[in-house]
Amino acid sequence: GAVVSQHPSWVICKSGTSVKIECRSLDFQATTMFWYRQFPKQSLMLMATSNEGSKATYEQGVEKDKFLINHASLTLSTLTVTSAHPEDSSFYICSARPDRPLFGNTIYFGEGSWLTVV
Amino acid sequence: QKEVEQDPGPLSVPEGAIVSLNCTYSNSAFQYFMWYRQYSRKGPELLMYTYSSGNKEDGRFTAQVDKSSKYISLFIRDSQPSDSATYLCAMTTMNTGFQKLVFGTGTRLLVSP
Numbered sequence: 411g412a413v414v415s416q417h418p419s420w421v422i423c424k425s426g427t428s429v430k431i432e433c434r435s436l437d438f439q440a441t442t443m444f445w446y447r448q449f450p451k452q453s454l455m456l457m458a459t460s461n462e463g464s465k466a467t468y469e470q471g472v473e474k475d476k477f478l479i480n481h482a483s484l485t486l487s488t489l490t491v492t493s494a495h496p497e498d499s500s501f502y503i504c505s506a507r508p509d510r511p512l513f514g515n516t517i518y519f520g521e522g523s524w525l526t527v528v
Numbered sequence: 529q530k531e532v533e534q535d536p537g538p539l540s541v542p543e544g545a546i547v548s549l550n551c552t553y554s555n556s557a558f559q560y561f562m563w564y565r566q567y568s569r570k571g572p573e574l575l576m577y578t579y580s581s582g583n584k585e586d587g588r589f590t591a592q593v594d595k596s597s598k599y600i601s602l603f604i605r606d607s608q609p610s611d612s613a614t615y616l617c618a619m620t621t622m623n624t625g626f627q628k629l630v631f632g633t634g635t636r637l638l639v640s641p
Contacts, residue, residue, distance in 0.1 A: 453633040503571050519571040
Protein backbone atom coordinates (compact mmCIF):
# COMPACT_ATOMS: atom_id res chain seq x y z
CA GLY A 411 0.00 0.00 0.00
CA ALA A 412 0.87 3.64 -0.19
CA VAL A 413 3.43 4.85 2.31
CA VAL A 414 3.75 8.13 4.14
CA SER A 415 6.96 8.52 6.07
CA GLN A 416 7.52 10.82 9.03
CA HIS A 417 10.83 11.82 10.52
CA PRO A 418 11.86 11.85 13.26
CA SER A 419 9.76 9.20 14.96
CA TRP A 420 10.48 10.76 18.30
CA VAL A 421 12.36 13.82 19.47
CA ILE A 422 13.19 15.38 22.79
CA CYS A 423 14.03 19.05 22.85
CA LYS A 424 14.64 21.77 25.37
CA SER A 425 12.03 24.37 26.08
CA GLY A 426 12.47 27.41 23.86
CA THR A 427 14.04 25.58 20.94
CA SER A 428 12.46 24.76 17.59
CA VAL A 429 11.81 21.32 16.17
CA LYS A 430 11.15 20.34 12.56
CA ILE A 431 9.13 17.27 11.59
CA GLU A 432 9.10 15.99 8.02
CA CYS A 433 6.30 14.21 6.22
CA ARG A 434 7.04 12.49 2.92
CA SER A 435 4.79 10.60 0.54
CA LEU A 436 7.04 7.86 -0.79
CA ASP A 437 5.14 6.51 -3.77
CA PHE A 438 2.67 9.18 -4.75
CA GLN A 439 2.42 12.92 -5.19
CA ALA A 440 0.28 14.91 -2.82
CA THR A 441 -0.60 18.53 -3.40
CA THR A 442 -2.36 18.49 -0.05
CA MET A 443 -1.14 17.08 3.22
CA PHE A 444 -2.58 17.38 6.69
CA TRP A 445 -1.08 17.78 10.15
CA TYR A 446 -2.77 16.41 13.24
CA ARG A 447 -1.86 16.26 16.88
CA GLN A 448 -3.03 13.65 19.31
CA PHE A 449 -2.82 13.82 23.08
CA PRO A 450 -2.78 10.57 25.07
CA LYS A 451 -6.11 8.74 24.97
CA GLN A 452 -7.62 11.44 22.79
CA SER A 453 -8.56 11.62 19.16
CA LEU A 454 -6.66 13.17 16.30
CA MET A 455 -7.23 16.88 16.02
CA LEU A 456 -6.57 18.55 12.69
CA MET A 457 -4.11 21.40 13.05
CA ALA A 458 -3.68 22.57 9.50
CA THR A 459 -3.94 21.73 5.84
CA SER A 460 -0.67 22.01 3.98
CA ASN A 461 -0.84 23.06 0.34
CA GLU A 462 2.06 22.71 -2.06
CA GLY A 463 3.20 26.07 -3.30
CA SER A 464 0.88 28.13 -1.12
CA LYS A 465 0.21 29.01 2.48
CA ALA A 466 -1.15 26.44 4.86
CA THR A 467 -4.69 26.71 6.16
CA TYR A 468 -4.85 26.55 9.94
CA GLU A 469 -7.73 25.34 12.05
CA GLN A 470 -9.30 27.65 14.56
CA GLY A 471 -7.20 27.99 17.68
CA VAL A 472 -3.95 26.83 16.09
CA GLU A 473 -1.20 29.46 16.16
CA LYS A 474 0.27 29.72 12.69
CA ASP A 475 3.35 31.55 13.94
CA LYS A 476 4.08 28.77 16.37
CA PHE A 477 3.42 25.85 14.05
CA LEU A 478 5.12 26.73 10.79
CA ILE A 479 4.21 24.59 7.82
CA ASN A 480 6.11 24.43 4.57
CA HIS A 481 5.04 22.30 1.62
CA ALA A 482 8.00 22.73 -0.68
CA SER A 483 7.32 19.88 -3.09
CA LEU A 484 4.60 17.43 -4.06
CA THR A 485 6.08 14.80 -1.76
CA LEU A 486 7.28 16.77 1.26
CA SER A 487 5.64 18.86 3.96
CA THR A 488 7.37 20.04 7.12
CA LEU A 489 5.98 21.17 10.45
CA THR A 490 8.21 23.32 12.62
CA VAL A 491 7.24 23.81 16.23
CA THR A 492 8.86 27.11 17.18
CA SER A 493 9.86 28.09 20.69
CA ALA A 494 8.57 24.79 21.98
CA HIS A 495 7.14 24.52 25.48
CA PRO A 496 6.25 21.46 27.55
CA GLU A 497 2.56 21.86 26.67
CA ASP A 498 3.51 21.29 23.01
CA SER A 499 4.56 17.75 23.90
CA SER A 500 2.29 15.52 21.86
CA PHE A 501 2.05 12.99 19.06
CA TYR A 502 2.09 14.75 15.70
CA ILE A 503 0.77 12.85 12.70
CA CYS A 504 0.67 13.83 9.05
CA SER A 505 -1.53 12.46 6.32
CA ALA A 506 -1.62 12.78 2.58
CA ARG A 507 -4.15 12.23 -0.15
CA PRO A 508 -2.70 11.08 -3.47
CA ASP A 509 -3.28 13.52 -6.29
CA ARG A 510 -4.21 10.49 -8.37
CA PRO A 511 -6.42 8.35 -6.11
CA LEU A 512 -5.02 4.89 -5.57
CA PHE A 513 -8.04 3.34 -3.87
CA GLY A 514 -11.06 5.60 -3.86
CA ASN A 515 -10.48 8.74 -1.85
CA THR A 516 -8.17 7.10 0.63
CA ILE A 517 -5.99 9.26 2.82
CA TYR A 518 -2.77 7.74 4.13
CA PHE A 519 -1.22 8.50 7.48
CA GLY A 520 2.36 8.64 8.58
CA GLU A 521 3.65 6.73 11.57
CA GLY A 522 3.62 9.83 13.71
CA SER A 523 6.28 11.78 15.58
CA TRP A 524 6.45 11.92 19.35
CA LEU A 525 7.62 15.29 20.62
CA THR A 526 8.68 15.73 24.22
CA VAL A 527 9.67 19.19 25.36
CA VAL A 528 11.64 19.29 28.59
CA GLN B 529 -21.85 18.19 21.38
CA LYS B 530 -19.00 16.66 19.42
CA GLU B 531 -19.53 16.06 15.73
CA VAL B 532 -18.51 12.43 16.13
CA GLU B 533 -19.11 10.41 19.28
CA GLN B 534 -17.34 7.18 20.04
CA ASP B 535 -17.18 5.17 23.26
CA PRO B 536 -13.54 5.20 24.40
CA GLY B 537 -13.78 1.77 26.02
CA PRO B 538 -11.78 -0.22 26.80
CA LEU B 539 -13.74 -3.09 25.32
CA SER B 540 -12.42 -6.45 26.50
CA VAL B 541 -13.38 -9.65 24.69
CA PRO B 542 -12.06 -13.22 24.55
CA GLU B 543 -10.34 -14.50 21.44
CA GLY B 544 -12.83 -15.63 18.80
CA ALA B 545 -15.58 -13.24 19.88
CA ILE B 546 -17.47 -10.98 17.50
CA VAL B 547 -16.67 -7.36 18.22
CA SER B 548 -18.97 -4.44 17.48
CA LEU B 549 -17.54 -0.93 17.41
CA ASN B 550 -19.77 2.06 16.85
CA CYS B 551 -19.84 5.77 16.19
CA THR B 552 -22.64 8.28 16.02
CA TYR B 553 -22.44 11.62 14.31
CA SER B 554 -24.44 14.81 14.08
CA ASN B 555 -23.48 16.29 10.69
CA SER B 556 -25.80 14.91 8.03
CA ALA B 557 -23.38 16.14 5.35
CA PHE B 558 -20.91 13.37 6.13
CA GLN B 559 -20.84 11.00 3.19
CA TYR B 560 -17.57 9.13 3.38
CA PHE B 561 -16.83 6.96 6.37
CA MET B 562 -13.65 5.26 7.42
CA TRP B 563 -12.34 3.02 10.15
CA TYR B 564 -8.73 3.21 11.22
CA ARG B 565 -6.77 0.95 13.52
CA GLN B 566 -4.07 2.52 15.65
CA TYR B 567 -1.56 0.53 17.64
CA SER B 568 0.07 2.20 20.59
CA ARG B 569 2.46 4.97 19.59
CA LYS B 570 1.84 4.41 15.88
CA GLY B 571 0.01 6.27 13.14
CA PRO B 572 -3.51 5.21 12.12
CA GLU B 573 -3.86 2.44 9.55
CA LEU B 574 -6.87 2.43 7.23
CA LEU B 575 -9.04 -0.65 7.65
CA MET B 576 -12.23 0.07 5.77
CA TYR B 577 -13.95 2.88 3.95
CA THR B 578 -17.52 3.17 2.78
CA TYR B 579 -19.46 5.73 0.85
CA SER B 580 -23.00 6.51 2.02
CA SER B 581 -25.29 3.89 3.54
CA GLY B 582 -24.86 0.16 3.35
CA ASN B 583 -22.52 -2.65 4.28
CA LYS B 584 -19.03 -3.49 3.13
CA GLU B 585 -17.15 -6.65 3.98
CA ASP B 586 -13.41 -7.32 3.86
CA GLY B 587 -12.24 -10.57 5.37
CA ARG B 588 -13.11 -10.60 9.07
CA PHE B 589 -14.19 -6.96 8.99
CA THR B 590 -17.61 -5.56 8.07
CA ALA B 591 -18.36 -1.86 7.98
CA GLN B 592 -21.96 -0.71 8.21
CA VAL B 593 -23.39 2.76 7.68
CA ASP B 594 -26.91 3.86 8.56
CA LYS B 595 -27.24 7.46 7.44
CA SER B 596 -30.84 7.73 8.58
CA SER B 597 -29.71 7.07 12.15
CA LYS B 598 -26.33 8.77 11.74
CA TYR B 599 -24.71 5.61 13.01
CA ILE B 600 -21.79 3.59 11.74
CA SER B 601 -20.41 0.27 12.92
CA LEU B 602 -17.39 -1.93 12.46
CA PHE B 603 -17.76 -5.64 13.14
CA ILE B 604 -14.79 -7.90 13.67
CA ARG B 605 -15.42 -11.63 13.43
CA ASP B 606 -13.23 -14.27 15.05
CA SER B 607 -11.29 -11.60 16.92
CA GLN B 608 -7.60 -12.24 17.54
CA PRO B 609 -5.20 -10.91 20.17
CA SER B 610 -3.44 -9.08 17.33
CA ASP B 611 -6.66 -7.07 16.86
CA SER B 612 -5.98 -5.39 20.20
CA ALA B 613 -5.63 -1.73 19.31
CA THR B 614 -7.55 1.52 19.28
CA TYR B 615 -10.14 1.78 16.53
CA LEU B 616 -10.96 5.23 15.24
CA CYS B 617 -13.90 6.13 13.09
CA ALA B 618 -13.49 9.06 10.75
CA MET B 619 -15.79 10.80 8.34
CA THR B 620 -15.74 13.57 5.82
CA THR B 621 -17.88 15.51 3.37
CA MET B 622 -17.85 16.24 -0.32
CA ASN B 623 -17.64 19.93 0.61
CA THR B 624 -14.04 19.43 1.66
CA GLY B 625 -13.26 17.24 -1.31
CA PHE B 626 -13.41 14.25 1.04
CA GLN B 627 -10.15 15.41 2.54
CA LYS B 628 -10.86 17.00 5.90
CA LEU B 629 -11.43 14.12 8.29
CA VAL B 630 -13.29 14.37 11.56
CA PHE B 631 -12.33 11.63 13.98
CA GLY B 632 -14.02 9.95 16.87
CA THR B 633 -12.07 9.62 20.09
CA GLY B 634 -11.28 5.98 19.37
CA THR B 635 -12.33 2.77 21.13
CA ARG B 636 -9.62 0.72 22.77
CA LEU B 637 -10.13 -2.99 22.09
CA LEU B 638 -8.45 -5.71 24.12
CA VAL B 639 -8.70 -9.30 22.86
CA SER B 640 -7.48 -11.82 25.38
CA PRO B 641 -6.12 -15.24 24.34
